[in-house]
Amino acid sequence: MNIKALLQDVRASLAVIFLLSIVLCGVYPLAVWGIGQLVFPRQANGSLLRLNGQVVGSSLIAQNFTGQRYFHPRPSAAGDYGYDAAGSNASNLGPLSRKLYNQVKNRVAAYRAENELSPSQKVPADAVTASGSGLDPDISLENARLQAARVARARNMSPEQIQKFIARFTTGPQLGFLGKLRVNVLRLNLALDQSGKS
């Protein structure tokens, strides 16, 4: 290793940092941005949902619902108050964590109480566990079905009507074999609100 070779490597490094930064960190993301905005503008901008021109959320991002009239999303560990879409996070509690045990215990009790389920009713795991992102927009179909009676009562709708709404916002496995059957909570709740107005 001599000084001349070292200087040549330094020059080459600077050249690579300069030129490849422009191509890979400038031209490339801008090209994806340009084409994305042109071809898939809704997705590229966050799949936002608007009501009367105002952004009310994103179909991909969970927001909290607590009232009787709404389906409730999965628990969230994102941010201090949960559902922080600028601070995604999970609980990261281990399987034998006392904190996790107590959290789930309280959630099971609350879920059974608000949905008027029998104490022996098994509770779907997704309803009482925090998701990986804290922003999981979906719940399982069994979770939605167990909440359906409560929402029907609160809205003076028949359980059959609610089931139809659930079916509308249920997504099956993609291409027939990828992923899980699931229900998008925000879109379902928005549709229920809309139906009440008409």
Next chain:
Amino acid sequence: MHAMGWVQLAVFTLVLLAITKPIGLYLLRVLDPEGHTYLDPVLKPVERLAYALIGSERIKEQDWKGYAASALVLSLLGAVFTYVLLRLQQFLPLNPQHFGALSPDLSFNTASSFTTNTNWQNYGGESTMSYLSQMLALTFHNFISAAMGISIAAALVRGIARQKTKLLGNFWVDLTRVCLYLLLPICVVLALFLVSQGVIQNFSHYKTAHIVEPYTASKTGALAQKRIRTQSIAMGPVASQEAIKELGTNGGGFMNANSAHPYENPTPLSNFIEMLALCAIGSGLTYWLGRIVGNQRHGWSIWSAMLILFLAGTMACWWAESRGNPRLTSLGVSSYQGNMEGKEARFGVFDSALFATITTDTSCGAVNSMHDSYLPLGGLVPLFNMHMGCVVFGGVGSGLYGILIFVILAIFLAGLMIGRTPEYLGKKLESYDIMTAVLAILFPSVVLLGLTALASVSQWGLAALGNSGPHGLSEILYAFTSTVNNNGSAFAGLNGNSAPYNTALGLAMLVGRYFIIIPVLALAGNLAQKKAVPVSSGSMPVAGGTFILLVIGTVLIVGALTFFPVVSLGPVVEHFLMVNSTRLF
């Protein structure tokens, strides 16, 4: 363990098999300085400009020391580049959320992390990094570290294939060609596909949503309540970074939740394609290896050994996670969905277990579920995969040179057993070769275990824990395993953003990268000088069932034996406590 999971596993394996040869053939063109590709009309002028800037005297073939020096100088200057950008973040543009500068130790950790292809993150992306930091300070290394890994692997394979020469190719040419002809075009297609699925790509400030049902909430453990009417939704140029994050086996998430975040991985299809991107180049490199050394069965045999380890890991992880957490089922939680804490509803247990296996088989480290909340044996699989050295398809390039080290060791061991001089593809393996191979395995392992031990008995080490009991040890072990093996996934309950952890983990990443790269290049240089002797009936076969078993055995024994004691104090003891007691921690 349901039918749909088996179908997806079968389809995934078949698609991976189908793309291996085409990628290998394409690599043949990319890694040949004279090779032509369909992209020449667009990219050749850029390549020529790069060589003009680099300097014509610097693009000649190099010996191993020259190759290594070029890689080290670029790494050092690239790390400084990132460090400076992060320290000056508040003064730089494209920072709509006005994030401040990162602390010196966090900047060091992050620069070390991205330079070494680890992408360990002691920060939450959407609450720390400006768009410029993401695009330039971090994504730059996503490309360069990936290309560097592939270049080093190419140099090693050339060393194996060539005779009586010191020359291994030119680092700058390999790096430039891999970036331009391999990574960039695939990333453009991949990023646009991801946008179509819902991954965002914009430069907007964070959006404020006026939520449908305002509610009152209190912080955990606090009495003060807060009325919540709006939700701030993070934005940014995610798709372009997501594509190279997977393809280059980097793994650093734009968002804190990484590929569990719906804006990084919105659908099961995006999940499938991301997993495929993780394995694609590592898989294709085995075919390329077969071509270069003139023994295609050797390439496929290594691929088969990888596939067996991949399938075994996936099934073990899937089985463990699909049974549900007995502590929670005792509370009345249905075990039907399996262990869902830290997992997304669209993925469920199978897609999560498959991703966790692949991300640690390769050195990616992106996660679509939180490994810290896995059941003990489910979390053991990613840990074990990393202990093997992330060589199952592996990090781009690093997987190939990693497994070739094991191959050389396996042939040496077999040679000892049958009392013959070990030879690999006609090259006699002598003490220098074995010394470099053992050095590349041993030194990082010593550092891994040493730092884990140090953190386990230090105030600073224990203060960061998110869980106690055996799971706490697992968190520390996972952190140093992940960083030494340049993986980057985490048992994320551990809060590593303190000066001691930032420093220790930052050093672990550097050791894990460069104390393997340098011995590997030394080995390549030595092998290249040897004259190949014709393969005879006395030579150890480097293809077929015996060879595959020998390689798997070597990987398992070196992985299992080195780390078995500490693993038994972490996940193994936790598993037995889970099934044989009702203890909580």
